Amino acid sequence: MTIIDGKLTAKNLREKLAIEVAEMKSEYGVQPSLTVVMVGDDPASQVYVKNKVQQTQAIGMISSEINMPANCSQSVLLDQIKALNHDSSVHGILVQLPLPHHIDESAVIAAIDPNKDVDGFHAINSGRLFNGDLGAMVPCTPQGCVLLIKQHLGGDLSGKHVVVIGRSNIVGKPVAMLLLQENCTVTITHSRTRNLPEVCRQADIVVAAVGIAEFVKADWIKEGATVIDVGINRVITHDGKYKLVGDVDYQAVIEGCGAITPVPGGVGPMTIACLLKNTLLAAQATISKRSV
Numbered sequence: 001m002t003i004i005d006g007k008l009t010a011k012n013l014r015e016k017l018a019i020e021v022a023e024m025k026s027e028y029g030v031q032p033s034l035t036v037v038m039v040g041d042d043p044a045s046q047v048y049v050k051n052k053v054q055q056t057q058a059i060g061m062i063s064s065e066i067n068m069p070a071n072c073s074q075s076v077l078l079d080q081i082k083a084l085n086h087d088s089s090v091h092g093i094l095v096q097l098p099l100p101h102h103i104d105e106s107a108v109i110a111a112i113d114p115n116k117d118v119d120g121f122h123a124i125n126s127g128r129l130f131n132g133d134l135g136a137m138v139p140c141t142p143q144g145c146v147l148l149i150k151q152h153l154g155g156d157l158s159g160k161h162v163v164v165i166g167r168s169n170i171v172g173k174p175v176a177m178l179l180l181q182e183n184c185t186v187t188i189t190h191s192r193t194r195n196l197p198e199v200c201r202q203a204d205i206v207v208a209a210v211g212i213a214e215f216v217k218a219d220w221i222k223e224g225a226t227v228i229d230v231g232i233n234r235v236i237t238h239d240g241k242y243k244l245v246g247d248v249d250y251q252a253v254i255e256g257c258g259a260i261t262p263v264p265g266g267v268g269p270m271t272i273a274c275l276l277k278n279t280l281l282a283a284q285a286t287i288s289k290r291s292v
C-alpha cells in the first residue's frame, strides 16, 4: 500500500516552476505575476491567501494582494477586476471565494479575463476543458488530483475505471473531464446516485469530493484501488480539539486499497502548486502572443 505524498510532489513541481520562472525572466524579461483579490476578512481565506502569497514569491513570481472591505459593492469589485484585466503587468487574477452573500459569485467569475483566470472557473475555460482544448486554464484541485494519479500509476491511465464522487464545478466535473481526456472510463456520482458503495467497488480509482467527513468506507473500495481524497473537513476530536479529516475513512481504507492520498498532505498542497503552474502558463501565453 502506498501513501501518495502530495506535499513532496507539490514541492517538486514548485521547484520545476521556479526554474522556468527564472528562465522566463532572463530570456524575456518577464516575471509572472499573480494578483489575489480578497473581499472581507474571513479567517480561513486569510490563511489560504497568506500561503498563496508566500509560495508565489518563493518561486520568484510577483505576488500582489488587493483587500477590499466586506461591505464593498459588486460594482466596485467588478471595476477592480476590469482594471486588473487591462493591466498588462498582471498575468493571473484570483478572486478568493467564498464572497460575501450580497455579491454574485458567477458575475464576478464571468468578469475575469479568461486568459488571466488562473482558477479556471470562467465558463470559457470550462467550455475549453469540455471540448478537450489543451489551451484551457484547468481548475487547480482537479489538475492536482490527476498529477498525483498519473505519478502513482505511471502515466498511462487508459481504460481505468474511475468513480468520481461529487459533481461540483470546482472539483467533481472538471476532474471527470480531465480523466476522460486520459482515456479513463469515468462514472460521476452524486447525492442521488443509487447503490453508491456498489458503484465504487467497481472502480480502479476513486476520487472523493463530497464534503462529508470519512464518508467513503473500506468495503466500498476494491482491493488494490487508488483512492484520491479531496475532502477537507474540520472535526472535533474526543479531547475537544479540532483536526482535519478527508472524505474517506482513512484508517479503515488503508488496509485494503493500493494507494491513498492522506489529509492533510495529499491533494491540498497540489492545489496551490497548480495555481502557480497556471500563472506561469498565463504569463507564457502573453510572450507567445508578443512573438507572433
Ligand code: NDP
Pocket (backbone or CB within 6 Å): 141, 165, 166, 167, 168, 169, 170, 171, 172, 189, 190, 191, 192, 193, 196, 209, 210, 211, 212, 230, 231, 232, 233, 247, 267, 268, 271
Ligand atoms: P460541493 O459541496 O460543491 O459538492 C459536493 C458534491 O458531493 C455534490 O456534487 C453532492 O451531490 C455530492 N454529495 C453530497 N452528499 C452526497 C452523498 N450522500 N452521496 C454522494 N454524493 C454526495 O463540494 P466541493 O466539490 O466544493 O468540495 C468537496 C470537498 O473537497 C470538500 O470537503 C471541500 O472542502 C474539498 N475541497 C478541497 C480542496 C483542496 O484543495 N484539497 C479544494 C476544493 C474543495 P449533489 O450535486 O447531488 O448535491
